[in-house]
Amino acid sequence: MSLESVEQFFAEHAPDIVIIEAEASTATVALAAEVHGVEPGQIAKTLSLRSGDKNVLVVTSGDTRLDNKKLRQVFGGKVKMLDADSVLALTSHPVGGVCPFGLATDLPIYCDISLRNFDIVMPAAGTANSAIRIEPERLASLVKAQWVDVSQAT
DSSP states (O other): OHHHHHHHHHHHHOTTOOOEEOSSOOOSHHHHHHHHTSOGGGEEEEEEEEETTEEEEEEEETTEEEOHHHHHHHHTSOEEEOOHHHHHHHHSOOTTSOOSSSOSSOOOEEEEGGGGGOSOBEEBOSSTTEEOOBOHHHHHHHTTOEEEOOEEEO
């Protein structure tokens, strides 16, 4: 269901975008960067978070980590990562393939400013071996994301 929901999303909103399906797993930033021949920072990782009673997705550059202080400032309190079962239920995507496209639930989406360091980024496309190539601004526009600063370089 996950890849199909992403394909349907692009068919409706951006039919020019091609989903790239790799033979090997791209479930981690390092694997994805190697398979796609890009810098780790170009891998756009989508993180599923909960702040209070609100679930959100944050898309950030693969070479960053979340900054708890910045997260508290943006979301107004403590933020925690969701467990794999919750992620699958909310997004329809398994961990390793989570992306902001074709979601099972209407979730607020945020793009971290770290994505703007690159002309092209590569978020997953619903499975642990799929991705797309996209400009950060177009990514944010397609999913109606708000830009935030919630990461720090690793």
